[in-house]
Amino acid sequence: MTAILIPLLILSSLTFVLGLCILFASKKFYVKTDPMVDTVTAMLPGANCGACGYPGCAQFAAELVKTRDSSKTCPIGGDDLSYELGRILGITMDAAKPVSCVVLCNGNETTTKFLADYKGIKDCWAVKEILPSVKQCAYGCVGLGSCIASCKYDALEIVNGLIVVDSENCVGCGACIDKCPQHVLKLQEKKARKYHVACVSVDKGGVTRKYCSNGCIGCMLCVKACKFDAIKVENFCAVIDEEKCVNCGLCAKVCPVKCIPLTKYVMAPKKAPPKIEDSCDGCKVCHPNETGENGTLGY
Secondary structure, eight states: OHHHHHHHHHHHHHHHHHHHHHHHHHHHTOOOOOHHHHHHHHHSOOOOOOTTSSSSHHHHHHHHHHHOOTTOOOTTTHHHHHHHHHHHHTSOOOOOOOEEEEESOOOOTTTBOBSOOOOSOSOHHHHHTTOSOSBSOSSSOOSSOTTGGGOSSSOEEEETTEEEEOTTTOOOOOTTGGGOTTOOEEEEEOOSEEEOOOOOOOSOHHHHHHHBTTSOOOOOHHHHHOSSSOEEEETTEEEEOTTTOOOOOHHHHHOTTOOOOEEEOOOOOOOOOOOOOSOOOOOOOSOOOTTSOSSSOOO
């Protein structure tokens, strides 16, 4: 009996002492957190996509609560979320700018020539280990869909050997961008009409034409047609300056290879913010106002 009780008492004593140590450590090294951070985090979509510029929603929430920077917005949440965050934090948030992913390539199975009849693993990165691409163009979409697995919103699919983005499903999280070895995926701001150059080739026009009928040939016709100095040719490929571009479409009309496609986005109508009545009763549950006092919405 003694042989059982003594080890049992020793183990119980050790457990008790370790428990006290853990309790002491939890009290000693406890880090106080702002409950507002938890509130803001709970309001965010929880996608942890990085579209806001931070690794995850929690980091974005902590920085927003700390700085009260009205320019920090969540592209996925949109204007409705921006308004609610501003209401909670006592600031007027900037309008969220929704973004969507676009493909900087237009070389599908019918417009580009193939380098090899690839029968290996359906992974773009695997191909890049042995070939520049399965297509003769070393810059465009490989077409095996390594980016698809990273999309949580069913916004990507391979059509005719080319990755295609469903603009209605895409939330602009950008998770797919790093999964593309060719870097042909890019985020652009959503507008009712939006043009982009679907080519990243840096070969001269004559070389590009040999392997892709849709590739930019650097002919400069788009540059001459633009009245807003919003497009130029760099390294034999057209580049649009999104700050200057008004999406008039003149460049697309004169492009002989049709590599400046138009994307039409369905834009949700902006809602007018609800009016806040001057009926604060000082309950102190909303947030501090600009003077540091609690109990007012700060508008």
